[in-house]
Amino acid sequence: MYRRLSTGISVALVMVLGVAVVAQGQDRRTVTMSRQVDNEQNVDVNVRYAAGRFSIGPAAPGVLYHMQIEYDQGVFEALVEYRGSSLRIGTRGVGRHVRLGRDHEVGEMQLALSRDVAMDLKLEFGAVRADIDLGGILMTRLEIETGASQTLIDISEPNRESMTQASMEVGAADFTVRNIGNLNTPVIEVDAGVGDIELGFGGDWKQNARISVDMGLGSLVLRFPRGLGVELLKDTFLTSLDSEGLVKRGDGYYSLDYEEADYRVTVDVDAAFGSIRVAWLE
């Protein structure tokens, strides 16, 4: 618990220091790239993006990926590598310049991924404002790591592939996930340091799931749809709970129709210093 807290604080420090790394007289570079679907069955996609705005959406038919990225080439360099069904894409720091000034223009990365090829998706963000729509993208695995970011993830359409596991590691962030049910996975792990976390359990549920939330410092909002069987377990320290619509039974809190629900989710929260609030989607 304290390790997570210290991790979160470290990430927050990095964020604060990162704010100082702003560009002046930037040397902007725009890179656009795309690749057609060939005979790929499954692609490992590793996206790394250090700072700026980031978005993901589905690509046009026949396109494996399409990316447009704009960055300061004095600070970052584009990273694109497609080799043996493994795609590494994004930016990385060149470590040469730390520019100070006020005229900061953040970079931007837009990525579109195929709807036709299954993907093991790993997303790593630094100080990023991310708007991610994973709806319609075939995912067999999802791994998200964020630093100091403001992240909105929406799985707007059901994942047609069954995913073994989804994991989200959040540093110091404002982190929102919507339509988790569309992920189509039995296991979801959320490891959060410092920040406000909002998990929306809407979507098309096709199986039961267990969601583990490990939170250091911050607030957690859980939004459940009516009709979904909810079991909330918590192991908390100095954390308040507003469990509206749940009844306590033994060590857990349950939705009223838990026994009759077609699909059930167990949310296991381990938190310190913060609050947990339950809300219901109408």
Next chain:
Amino acid sequence: MRDYLSRARQVAGWALLIAVLPSAGSGQARPVVSNQLAISQTEAALFLEFADGGTLEIALRDDAVVIDGEAQGGFSQGDALDTAWRSLLGDIISLSDGPLGEALRSWEAPSALQDEGLILAQLLDHTLEDALTAADASVSTNAGPALVIDATVPDLRRSLEALLSRRDLLGRLGEVLEAVDMATSRIHIGEDVVVSSNESVEGTMVVIDADARIEGLVEGDVVVVGGSLEVVRGGQVTGEIRLVDSSYEGVDPSTLGGRLIRIESDDQAVDPSAEVENLENLADRIRREIRDELRDELRTELQEEFQDAGESSRGYRPLRAIGNGIGEVVGSVITFLLLSLLALGAVYFAKDNLEAVADAAQRNPMRAGMVGLAGTFLVLPTWVLGCVALVASVVGLIALPFWLVLFPVAVALGAGLGYLAVAKNVGEWVASRNINGLEWLRPTNTLYAITAGIGTLLAFWVSASVLGMVPFFGFFSGLFVTLGIVATVAAVLIGFGAVLLTRGGRQPDFYGNDDPFGGGRWAPDRAAEEFRDAEEFSDTPAGPGTKTGDENDV
């Protein structure tokens, strides 16, 4: 000047070839599987990857027109060529596959261009058309097809396409063919040539990426690029022999009819004297590095010697560590006893205040912590401003001594009360864990809870002291010290904030008032709370017919 001439020669070579090259635009499209565009102030680059594995890169970068890594000419930023190329990239930025290939193939050199710009634009145009047209010739591979080009044959298209595919050689060709009569010429690409003893060849013979062996007669010049030339005894060349990155063997060239001219590429030219100089520099550098390393090593050893001597004069280190550790543990125990004594006083004299503060800290530690942090920052300014105000009011001078002393005392008492309140919460949490050996802890007893909490908060310090006595556990000791600092600071800040929020524990229901942090959100629903409490005492799970607090409200 030399660069300019070199570039001019290159462009002249291109102009010659482009002039005789028919358009390949009517061929079948070559599928593009991947494309990449990079645009910046100094660069406008296009990279294509084809389905057959070939690649093409065209870039206008740093004032040079580069095709597959080789500079073909120059441009100026913002000139007509730069503008036209950027315009093309802008048009295709959202295209892929078929539409992309079609857009690139249909691009034409703008008619407004002149001189070198026009030639380079035409070169880009032809390069794109060639690359995007399915043909036997692969654009990016150096393994070109073996072809013999006869300049007297009208249909040169396929042959010249193959020649164009060797762009790495064309720059040098333009240079070497300057004074050569190409009207009657034979060009051999990737195919070894033998002029047998009974054979006679008229006109210029150009051999590219291949070897030539002359046993008979060549009535003209011989040009060999990237290969070798052998003139055997009896063989004859009446014109000049030009060797570009090529070797020569056979009879003494001075016995032949013309001159022998050698041309080497810059990247292949090696200056022996420079190489010797580099070796000497390397030896010097190695000597310096070894000397510096030896000096550093000696210096480190001497420092360690001196350190050890100093340590031994102060006593045996492990014993001192154990002594320090025991001292620290005793210090922690004394602190525990003093805090417990304070807790006893607080429970005896201000139990209600203590519990109100503890309740506030437990309900919303985040807010209490933030308020505590803000309050800590404001303590000193408030104290100073109070002093100034009392002095300025003249009448308040009487109260100044009290303010000087009592305000810090009040702050210390508030922080202490807050710390004890948080310790109470921590103690209750520990008691609820049902830890073996701690069954005697009763959370209902306030004093027990506080002392347990104090013990828990001090446990980090004690652990650090104990680990400090164990050799090689310094890191873990430091880790526990850090945790101890974090726990103590957090407890004091949260507790102090709760003290401020509850006005020293005299206003326990601060959530009920106009709370800017979301009083409504945080205030517990009394009906629901009562229902949940009732549920906790019921063994029967809530079934479909069970009424919840919310439903009762309806």
